[in-house]
Amino acid sequence: MKSLEYIPACNQCAYENNSIFRFLNDDQLSLLSYEKGCNLYKKGNVVYHEGGRVNGFYCVNIGIVKLYKTGYEGREQIIRFAKQGEIIGFRSVLSGDFACHTARILEDSLLCFIPTETLFELIRKNAEFSIELLKLTCRELGEANAFITDIAQKTVRERLAEVLLILYNGFGLDEEKFLQIVLTREELSNIVGTATESVIRLLSELKEDKLIEIHGRRLKLLDLRGLKKVANY
Amino acid sequence: MKSLEYIPACNQCAYENNSIFRFLNDDQLSLLSYEKGCNLYKKGNVVYHEGGRVNGFYCVNIGIVKLYKTGYEGREQIIRFAKQGEIIGFRSVLSGDFACHTARILEDSLLCFIPTETLFELIRKNAEFSIELLKLTCRELGEANAFITDIAQKTVRERLAEVLLILYNGFGLDEEKFLQIVLTREELSNIVGTATESVIRLLSELKEDKLIEIHGRRLKLLDLRGLKKVANY
C-alpha cells in the first residue's frame, strides 16, 4: 500500500464510473474529495480483514477487489468482486460491526478511503443519496438470495455456467470474447462452492461442448446463449 | 384476506414489537397509522407473488409470514420468515422492481400495509429512520452472505443443525423447550436446501444423539450447545 499525493477528484469519477456518488451535489462532492484519502494497492494485498474493525469504507478508482468470507475449515467463499466505481465495506461502517468479509486485491488497485463520519454526514444531508444507497443494498441482497436458491438447487455444472455469465455481466468480454476478469481454478471453485478438480473437469466439458475456449487462465466465452441454457439462467 | 375496521395504532406497536418504526417521531407515527391499511390473512394465503408488482410493503402485527423464491424446477427455497414487528416487501418497493420472492402466510396473520409513497416520504423526512432501514438491510445482507458460505461448504447435517439454531434465535423456545415455530419436514428441507427424506433421517440422528426430541412437527431443542457443535456455528 502506498499513499498518493495526487488524489483523483470525485466529481469527475462519480459520473464517469457511474458510482453511487453521482447523486451528490457539487458541494457534497467537493466535501468528499476533501475528506477522503487515496492509496495504491498491489495484487494480493489485504485491504481489511474479516472480523477486523473498519473506520471507513472504500471506493474503487482502478482495479478489482475480491471480497470473501472464510468458512470454518479455512476455505474461502467469494462473495463478490468490486470494480471501478463500486464501494466496499460500507456495510460494516453503517452497522458499526466488525467486517464480515476480507477484501483482497485481485488486480493492482487505486482505492479511495472515506471516513465513517463523512458517510453519515452525506446520508443525513442528502435523502436522494441515502435512497440510492438503500437501493444498492437491496439489489445486492436480491442477488445474494438468488444465489442461495441456485447453490441450494442447481448442480455444480449449472452453477459454473451461471458464474461465468455473472462474471460476464460484471466485467464483460474484450473484442476476442475473452472474459475481462482472470481467476484461478481455485477462485472459480470458491465462487461456485465446489472442489477445484470439479471446476477443472467441468470447464473441460464446457470446452468440449464448444461453449468456451480455455487459454490458460483466460477464458473465452464463445456461446452465451448456450451457457445460459446450461445454467438455466 | 379480510379488511379490518379496527386498526392497531403504530405508535404503540412500534415500541412493543421493536419495529423499525420506533425511529419515527410522534407526528410521523400518526401519519403512518393514518395512511396504512390493515388486513387479516389465513394460513396458506399469498400476500404477494414473486414476479408481481407491489405498490407498498407490509408490517407484521400478528403471525408469521414465509418468504420464498421458486427455483427453476418449481422447488421453493425459503429465504426467511417474518414475525411480529418485522417488515416484508420493502426491497421491491424501494427498487421499484417486481417482487423477487413470494410471501405466504405460515400462521394466521394481521398485516399492515404501507403505501410506497408513505415510505419515501418518511425516508426523506427522517434521516435517522433511513439509516436504520439501511442497517436493517445490511444486516439481512450479511446473514445472506453467511448462509451462502454455509450452504456451499457445510454438510447437510451441519446445515440442518444450524437452521434449527437460526430458528431458535428468531422464534425462541417455550417453557418446555419447544421451538416456537412449527414447520413441515418439507419446509425445513426448503430452508436447508436438501431433500425432505434427508431432513427426516437427519432429524432422527439428532434425536438419537439426544440433541432434540421429535413430537410430530413440534421440535424440542434439548441441547443447544450440542447443536452448535454439530453445526460448527
Added chain:
DNA sequence: CGCTAATTTGAGTGACTTCAAGCACAGTGG
C-alpha cells in the same frame, strides 16, 4: 550480474469413496 538449479504453484487426470438424492412403498395422524 546472468544462468542454471531448486522450489513452489497451479492445472489436469484417474481411481476411489461417500454423501445425499431419488424412488418405491408402508405407516399414521390431523
Added chain:
DNA sequence: CCACTGTGCTTGAAGTCACTCAAATTAGCG
C-alpha cells in the same frame, strides 16, 4: 382419507486422494 412422515434400497454426482506435468519464482553460485 389424504397429505405428511418414515424407511429401505439404489444410484449418481461430486468430493477426496494421489499423482504428473508445466510454468512461474526464487535461490544459489560461479
